[in-house]
Amino acid sequence: MKKRISVLCLAAAMILTAFSGCSSSDSQSSGSAGSGSESNNTPTETVELEFWGWWSSDARKPYIQEMVDNFNESQDQYKVTYVDIPFGDIFTKNIAQIAAGNPCDIMANSMEEVRFRANEDQVEALDEYITDDIKSYFYDQYIDACTGDDGVLYAVPYSVDTRAIYYNKAHFEEANVDPASIQTWDDLIAAADKLDQKDGDTWTRVGFMPVLGNGGVDTWMINANKGVAWFNTETLEPTVNSDVNKDVLKWIRDRIDHYGQAEYDNLSAAFSSGMTDPFASGTISMLVHTSAYTSSLAQTAPDLEYGVIPLPEYKAGNGHTANGGGFVLEVPKGAKNVAASCEFIKYATSKDTQDFLATKIGDFSARNDFDDSSEFFQNPITQDLAKCLEETSTVIIPNEIKGYTDVINPLIEEGTLGITDTDTALDNAQKAFEDFVASK
Amino acid sequence: MFSKVLGKLGIKTNQGRETFYGYIFILPWLIGLLCFTLGPMIFSFITSFADYNMRSIEFTGLDNYIYMFTKDQLFGKSFMNTLVYSLMNIPLVTIGGVIVAVLLNKTIFGLRTFRTIYYLPSIMVGVGTYFLWMLLLDPANGLVNAALSVIGIDGPAWLTDPNWTKPAIVLMHLWGLGGQMLLYLARLQSIPNDYYEAASLDGANAFHKFIKITVPLISPIIFYNLVIGIIGSFQVFQEGYIFSGNGSGSPAGSLLFYNLLVWNNAFKNFDTGYANAMCWFLFAVVMILTVIVQKSQKKWVYYEEGDNDD
Structure with a gap:
């Protein structure tokens, strides 16, 4: 009998404990932490x-x-x-x-x-x-x-x-590249070519690849367009396959072709897994990244000598616009x-x-x-x-077209990866964006 | 004690008792369903007919379902991604499980160690495993491509080439087939040796014995794994979410699985009503496939008791 009573007591205690776990936590989030109900609404309430x-x-x-x-x-x-x-x-x-x-x-x-x-x-x-x-x-x-x-x-x-180009100072000195001379995209490529190093068919140093690190296609599109690239900010009409955008995506693909798809795959996988940072290890000479990258480098490569330059201009006078x-x-x-x-x-x-x-x-x-x-x-x-x-x-997507990036990004990426040619990729993305707007 | 209670409840036949015990065994699941799952399921079904964003509900009839089938550009892509992945994953993991189980059913040196090694990956779950596989699948320095290069194969860019992302995930799942293997192994151990000896006397070779004895006798487990595999494969989510880095399904949308699209709609675009509609379509597809497999079992699943009823 005693055993049953103690079992019942235990069961009742468990149920009570369970219910107390479900009780409202209002008192913790906004109520008094002080001395009970009498102190409510007093000036000393915490x-x-x-x-x-x-x-x-x-x-x-x-x-x-x-x-x-x-x-x-x-x-x-x-x-x-x-x-x-x-x-x-x-x-x-x-x-x-x-x-x-x-x-x-x-x-x-x-x-x-x-x-x-x-x-x-x-x-x-x-x-x-x-x-x-x-x-x-x-x-x-x-x-x-x-x-x-x-x-x-x-x-x-x-x-x-914001975003900027981080550069390896030792590489620049060795290749005799003046960071201040990189003002336009053409200057950037000229510098990258000087920084490139190859041993037979293997790249031992990559000067610059545009869509690695924290720079994507968006970064270069926004830079070239001095802001929003994929739609007209007033009419919200898609502008994905504009002449400028086609030129930019082709430039990006040409740079990947310069090093070869395999080299891009290797470096991209290295950044994705997060285990190695090819810029910190000196494999890459220039990299687009956010301003927060400094704190990451302080931990992963405290001895690395690096500098920062703004994103270069698409054409002289176009501006150094970065996406942030x-x-x-x-x-x-x-x-x-x-x-x-x-x-x-x-x-x-x-x-x-x-x-x-x-x-x-x-x-x-x-x-x-x-x-x-x-x-x-x-x-x-x-x-x-x-x-x-x-x-x-800072690109703010208008609520009316929220979600359009989900539709166009995979198609644009087909161009970046060389699955379709870049112009076709942007034409497909333009059509997809238009259909997306029409379906809203 | 129990029989008295059952007697008072009017359950006196053996069959009645069996049924009662059956319900007792599934009671924990039933309580879970009634307390935690049924309510959200009903709510999800109701809001699948509404413009619901977790803050307000506006009923829109069949609009969500119409949008899904006629206007959503990502619905078809995500469904095909999931289907292709399932068609690769289900047969390979099922066949792989059977083969490994049969191999580990032999009496060889270090058998227990091998069984442990094969089973170990199936208890290693979670995001850590995916990051581990990102390293293993690294095209330049990963172990997988290093192993392939030994036999003269230039391994692909597993997770950056859209054509190879789904095979990469299947490969990862093959690594974790220990769970299935254990079920097959348990069944294989209960097959009497007499069957194989009798077949040998009749002149059957190893392949014949495997096809005519082993496969029929483990077919109930294959059936079970097939059903679980179909449900699991169509619910693939984490792989796409982790490997694409930002949930976008990249590269080139090749990892945009159905459930990833559901998640994006529910938690990124807050089209939760639409996401619920997508969930119910997936439920219907999985249910239909399960029923088809269930019906087909009469033709290929062998129950020793001779009871092939559902």
Whole structure:
């Protein structure tokens, strides 16, 4: 009998424990962490907030955590907890939490799709808390990217990036190439030819291949078109097979042919697996990459002597346009305390915090009130990248044609890989884009 | 004790008891289905007829299904990618499993070690395995091409050449066929030696014995693996997601599998209602194939008890 009673007690305890696990976590995310219901709404109430990001590497997480700790110590109204979730999971978790009505309080997300998320009702409007004077500290193009079609601000720029050509200084000296002489695409190819080295049929050094690293077909299209390449920004009509685009894709394919498809496959696979970096190991002399590549090189090749030059001009006078993007901080729809979340966002995007993050992590800020006195900008590489940032185009895909890249990219890639000739690939992509628009 | 309970429930015949025990055994699965799966399934079916983005639902009738069959340019491509992959993967993994199991059923030195080695990959799952295979399939420095070069074959660019991406994934799955092998092996061990001895006396050679004795006796396991293989192959997702790097299905859309397109629609474009419609079409296809295989088993699956009913 006693045994049965103890079994029943155990079962009841298990059921109670299970149900307590299912209880609402509202009290943790926004309620009082203080001394019970009597203290609710008192000035001493501490609001607990969750900040979701994907930065988990040793190069980043300690500094994000330090920034969060500094915020928590700077005041006693809010307590932020940083939660790092893998990049492959964080966005699905975020939308699932929003759909369930229990999102995190502050979310890091991509700048390019703020407008899309606003349109899909996934983010809170921040106009009430992020006032015009705060907005004025950021470059207009980034605030514009954070603004919805309805003119309301939905996010605050957190970090931005650009693309540039990283070059191996030792290779340049050996081949007697002056980086300042690379101003146009023709100059780039002339330099690459000087840097190339071959042993019989095997390339021992590759001067430059356009679509490796973090530079894709898009990078060169945007550079040549001085911005958006695939559609007319006003009419949204597809312009995939324009003469300029055909010229650009042929140039890219010619460069791959110069080295051979096998060499491209080998280098491309090396970058994909992430185990080796042909630029860090000295196999490639020049590589297109984002401004964040510096922190990666600091870890993988701390002794590598490298410099940075802007993407060259398609034709002289065309401009050094690079494609870039960035990340924002936003408040997911349904977050319990938008005002409190905005207090943290304001802190994380303030000049002092942005200076701290830039110096420690190497990311650029979207703020316009930095000058050379900042420690971060003392670094010559940073100064060169900052010049590239001035000619950076952040492409925001209009909501009306969202998803078109899924349709055209495989067809364009057929041209890049030499499966179809480049003009036909772009003609096919143009037709696919037109059909896509018609089907909407 | 149990028989008293069953008696009180009015279950007195042996068959009734068997049925009751059957339900007890599937109870954990049934509870899981009712508590966690059935609700989302019904919701997914309802929203497949709606413009649903996880924030709002607007019913649009059959629009999602019409768009799928008439306007979506990626639907056909992703379905064909999945079909081609399945046609390569299912037979090769099934035949490979049988062959390895038969080989490991022989009495040879170090048999247990070989069985362990062959089984080991099937318990290594997850993203790590895919990254491991990215290294093995590296065209310049990978072990696979290094092995091929020993026999004079210039290996392909497995994951950058669109023609070789699907064979690369099949190759990876062949490496992990230990799970299937174990099932075949368990069945092979229960085949009495008398059958083979009797066949030998009748003059049957090894091939005849394999075709006439081994294959029929392991056919229930082949049938089971075939059904599971069809379901698994049509649900291929991770391989395309990881190997293409960004979920785009590159190179040149060759890894854009059906479920990857579903994922992109649901979580990148937030056309979740449309993604649900795609899921239900896939469900219908897999169900039809499963029923066909189920019906065909009467012609080729041998049950020793002589009970070939469903």
